[in-house]
Amino acid sequence: MIFRLSFSNSSQLVSLSQNPRLLHSHPLLSMNLFKTHAFAGNPIKLRTPKPSDPFSPASALHTLKTLLLKDHTDNPSLTSPNFKILPFRKGRPLAGSLKNSPEPNWHLAWLSFNDCKAFLENSSEVKLSEDSLVYLGSDSEGDGDGVYVVYWAIDVTEAGSRLVNELGARQFCFVELRTLMVASDWEDASAMAQLAIAGHARSLLEWHTVSRFCGFCGGKNNLIDAGRRKQCSNELCKKKIYPRVDPVVIMLVIDKENDCVLLSRQSRFVPRMWSCLAGFIEPGESLEEAVRRETWEETGIEVGQVVYHSSQPWPVGPSTMPCQLMVGFFAYAKSLDINVDKVELEDAKWHSREDVKKALTFAEYKKAQRTAAGKVDQMCKGVERGQSLSSDFNVESGELAPMFIPGPFAIAHHLISSWVNGAEAQVKQLASSFSNL
Numbered sequence: 001m002i003f004r005l006s007f008s009n010s011s012q013l014v015s016l017s018q019n020p021r022l023l024h025s026h027p028l029l030s031m032n033l034f035k036t037h038a039f040a041g042n043p044i045k046l047r048t049p050k051p052s053d054p055f056s057p058a059s060a061l062h063t064l065k066t067l068l069l070k071d072h073t074d075n076p077s078l079t080s081p082n083f084k085i086l087p088f089r090k091g092r093p094l095a096g097s098l099k100n101s102p103e104p105n106w107h108l109a110w111l112s113f114n115d116c117k118a119f120l121e122n123s124s125e126v127k128l129s130e131d132s133l134v135y136l137g138s139d140s141e142g143d144g145d146g147v148y149v150v151y152w153a154i155d156v157t158e159a160g161s162r163l164v165n166e167l168g169a170r171q172f173c174f175v176e177l178r179t180l181m182v183a184s185d186w187e188d189a190s191a192m193a194q195l196a197i198a199g200h201a202r203s204l205l206e207w208h209t210v211s212r213f214c215g216f217c218g219g220k221n222n223l224i225d226a227g228r229r230k231q232c233s234n235e236l237c238k239k240k241i242y243p244r245v246d247p248v249v250i251m252l253v254i255d256k257e258n259d260c261v262l263l264s265r266q267s268r269f270v271p272r273m274w275s276c277l278a279g280f281i282e283p284g285e286s287l288e289e290a291v292r293r294e295t296w297e298e299t300g301i302e303v304g305q306v307v308y309h310s311s312q313p314w315p316v317g318p319s320t321m322p323c324q325l326m327v328g329f330f331a332y333a334k335s336l337d338i339n340v341d342k343v344e345l346e347d348a349k350w351h352s353r354e355d356v357k358k359a360l361t362f363a364e365y366k367k368a369q370r371t372a373a374g375k376v377d378q379m380c381k382g383v384e385r386g387q388s389l390s391s392d393f394n395v396e397s398g399e400l401a402p403m404f405i406p407g408p409f410a411i412a413h414h415l416i417s418s419w420v421n422g423a424e425a426q427v428k429q430l431a432s433s434f435s436n437l
Helices: 020-025 057-069 113-120 161-168 177-183 189-210 287-299 353-362 365-380 389-393 411-420 423-434
Strands: 083-089 092-097 106-108 133-140 148-155 172-174 221-224 229-232 246-255 260-265 277-280 303-314 324-333 347-352
Touching: 057 083, 057 133, 057 148, 083 113, 083 172, 083 189, 092 177, 092 189, 092 365, 106 189, 106 365, 113 161, 133 189, 148 189, 161 172, 172 365, 177 189, 177 365, 189 303, 246 287, 246 303, 246 411, 260 287, 260 353, 260 411, 277 287, 287 303, 287 324, 303 411, 324 411, 347 353, 353 411
Parallel strands: 083 148, 246 324
Antiparallel strands: 083 092, 092 106, 092 172, 133 148, 221 229, 246 260, 246 277, 260 347, 303 324
C-alpha cells in the first residue's frame, strides 16, 4: 500500500512510503488516506532490472532474437517457458473470463511464445519479431523459487478477423480498456494489478503507433531497448525519443467558508454526472500555476492555496495522448462568482457537502462493476450485449439519481470522497505539520 503526502509548494513533497516509522508515529495517520489508484501499482514494473540480469530488457531481447532464429516447431524445449505475450487490437487487450468464479470476472489472456507464433503464422500483416514485441517487465512466478516470467505486448490490429475468430474459439476476446476498468473489483488486488499492466502496455503500444517517424527529420523510427525507446534510422539524425506522458492537473475547488465544492459537467458526460475541473499543463508553468489558470479560465474562480493529493496514470484517453498523468489537488477558492466558459464546460456549480455525500451514497458503483464484468463474460463467450454501462449509475429502487460522480476507478472520485469524509482537512493539517521538516 502506498501513502503519499505533499504540500502547496511542490518542492516540499514527502513520500511517506519511504519512511514507515512516520506512518505509525504521526497521530493523523491512523487512517488509510490514500490507496493506490487504478492503473497504478504495476507489479511487473516496480523496478528496472540491471542489464546483466537474465530478465532485463537487454537480456530478454537477446533471448527473443535467439528464439526467433530457431525452428522450434518440433522441439518446444527450445522455447523459453518464461515468455508471456499479451496481444492488443485497436488498443484493446486480449481478455478472458475467469472460470469457476462465483461471479463474472475477467483476466488478461496471456499467450505463450509458441501459441502466439502459431496464431500469427497465417498472418501476412503481423509477424512475431523483435520489431513487433514490446517489453513490459518481469516478475517472479511461484513461491519465490527464483523463476522469472518476462512479459511482452504485441499489436495485432492488422492481423485481420481470422485471428479474432481463432482466439474467440478459446473464449478470448479483445475488450476496451475502459470496460475492463469498470469491470474491475477495486478491492481485488489481483484485478487491479492486471488493470495496471494492461494500461502500461496500451500506453506503450499506442505511443509506438503515433511515433513511427522522427519529428526532427521525418525519418523512420526504429525500436530500441526492447521497445521501451525509439531511435531515428537516419544516420545523420539518430535522435532518441521516449514514451510520451501528458500531465494533467485535476482539482477539487473548495469554498471553505460555505462548506461547498465546485463541480462541473462536460457535454460528453453521461446524464447527471458531475466531476472535478481538469486541464493540461502548459509549457513553462508549475503544477500550482496550472491549477489556478485552468480554474480561472473555465469558471472565473480565483484560487489561492493549492494542496497536492495524489496522482494517477490514465491510459484510457484518446490514442493521440496514449498516457495522461492525472495530478490531483485540493484548491481553495478566493472568489465565488462563477463565469462558465461554455466552450470548455456545459455547466459548473457549487455543491454542498450534504448533496455530494448523497451522490456518493446513491451511485451503485458495485452494481456497475458487476454489470461490466458480466458484459466481459458474455463477450468472451461470443454473446454481445448492447446495454450501456452508464445506465447502472442512474437507477436505484426505480428512482433517478439527481447527480453522481465518477466511480472509484477515477482520481476524481477520491478527491471528492476525501473532502466529503473529512480527509481533506487532515491532508491540509499534515502539510502544515511537515512544512518545517
